[in-house]
Amino acid sequence: MDCQKHLFSLHPDVHYLNNAYKGPLLKSGEQAAIHALQRGRNPSDMNIGHFFDLVEEVRTLYGKLVNCNASQVAIVPSTSYGFASALNNVKPKTNGKAITIEDEFPSDFFAIKKWCDTHDNKLEIIGPGTDDRNNIADSWNEKILNSINESTSVVIISSVHWANGINFNLKSIGSKCKEMGAIFIVDGTQSVGSQTMDVQAFNINVLVTAAYKWLLGPYSLCLVYLDDNFNNGTPLEESWMNRTNARDFSNLANYDPNYQPNAARYNMGESSNFILMPIAKEGLRQILNWNTEEIQSYATNLSKPLFDFLNANNKSFSNHLFSLPMPKNINREKLHENLRKRNIILSQRGESLRVSVNIYNDENDIASLIEAIKLAM
Numbered sequence: 579m580d581c582q583k584h585l586f587s588l589h590p591d592v593h594y595l596n597n598a599y600k601g602p603l604l605k606s607g608e609q610a611a612i613h614a615l616q617r618g619r620n621p622s623d624m625n626i627g628h629f630f631d632l633v634e635e636v637r638t639l640y641g642k643l644v645n646c647n648a649s650q651v652a653i654v655p656s657t658s659y660g661f662a663s664a665l666n667n668v669k670p671k672t673n674g675k676a677i678t679i680e681d682e683f684p685s686d687f688f689a690i691k692k693w694c695d696t697h698d699n700k701l702e703i704i705g706p707g708t709d710d711r712n713n714i715a716d717s718w719n720e721k722i723l724n725s726i727n728e729s730t731s732v733v734i735i736s737s738v739h740w741a742n743g744i745n746f747n748l749k750s751i752g753s754k755c756k757e758m759g760a761i762f763i764v765d766g767t768q769s770v771g772s773q774t775m776d777v778q779a780f781n782i783n784v785l786v787t788a789a790y791k792w793l794l795g796p797y798s799l800c801l802v803y804l805d806d807n808f809n810n811g812t813p814l815e816e817s818w819m820n821r822t823n824a825r826d827f828s829n830l831a832n833y834d835p836n837y838q839p840n841a842a843r844y845n846m847g848e849s850s851n852f853i854l855m856p857i858a859k860e861g862l863r864q865i866l867n868w869n870t871e872e873i874q875s876y877a878t879n880l881s882k883p884l885f886d887f888l889n890a891n892n893k894s895f896s897n898h899l900f901s902l903p904m905p906k907n908i909n910r911e912k913l914h915e916n917l918r919k920r921n922i923i924l925s926q927r928g929e930s931l932r933v934s935v936n937i938y939n940d941e942n943d944i945a946s947l948i949e950a951i952k953l954a955m
């Protein structure tokens with residue numbers, strides 16, 4: 579796969595290594611949104627299909643990306659909304675517990691904390707058990723697996739740690755959850771769209787993905803897979819759009835007691851979101867076109883010279899998102915100055931520098947980062 583920068587409108591003089599913060603807009607997404615905005619000039623051009631058809635397309639595309647049927651996908655505004663929708667329908671075990679990981683993203687943490695407080699379940703927070711960069715993922719995964727038992731009601735973790743890029747072994751965690759009768763909720767925000775995701779193979783019950791990072795989608799849209807356990811659950815709100823008679827505009831007050839099948843009951847009100855939905859569609863379409871294996875291998879090849887230079891391996895971390903193993907003799911102040919001077923944009927998360935690479939980055943971005951580090955040693 580070649581660099582895809584030409585499909586974006588990134589500043590030519592900026593090295594944007596921060597997709598984990600916010601993915602850039604595709605030119606095609608921008609065009610689609612402008613077109614949708616202009617359609618608002620004349621509502622007379624709108625038909626009933628405009629309220630529903632694009633939503634269905636986006637549900638189908640996300641389903642293709644994560645290996646599920648479109649009917650199991652809900653459209654919500656944020657991950658916090660997705661977690662609340664799912665957790666509202668998770669039954670606690672008596673004297674049970676929930677499990678999450680240390681320094682999990684706040685939207686995930688507060689959702690599960692509230693659920694535990696409300697349902698008299700204990701919250702167990704699992705740390706990595708080591709700070710050895712080479713073994714941190716193995717050690718952390720093992721600790722998570724050891725903590726899942728018959729009393730576990732629910733496990734909620736990110737697929738890739740948002741702060742440092744550590745890869746969690748979803749397949750083995752999902753299979754242990756299944757064995758112990760625990761609901762497995764995954765926050766895919768930092769990996770879906772860049773790594774291959776398979777909700778069936780990983781036994782995931784709920785997968786929540788904010789659209790504005792690796793899905794190259796808009797802010798304020800989030801896609802949620804909910805498995806059959808949630809087909810008869812209670813949604814957070816009661817939108818008219820989620821009833822089976824919603825397309826029958828002249829008959830809406832003939833109140834329909836039935837929700838549309840499966841996950842559609844969890845769609846947020848005004849899920850048509852005329853301006854944002856076309857951006858989401860373009861991002862998903864493009865990612866499926868590229869293929870996530872190609873995207874991950876592009877990121878792997880691109881970041882390799884950085885790890886070679888730092889004399890480190892990246893086996894615990896994803897290749898699209900990772901914390902930088904800093905040389906001992908680094909002058910941090912000088913490094914920050916070098917980054918600033920060279921327009922290298924990345925994130926500081928806790929003590930570490932978080933780098934994220936995507937298909938619009940090239941060798942020049944990585945070479946500039948290497949130079950910025952070298953000149954601070």
Ligand SMILES: Cc1ncc(COP(=O)(O)O)c(C=O)c1O
Pocket residue numbers: 598599655656657658659683685736740765767768788800
């Ligand atoms: C792992 C993870 N989850 C969720 C979010 C965003 O959450 P929300 O949609 O609730 O704003 C982020 C943003 O950085 C994230 O890294």
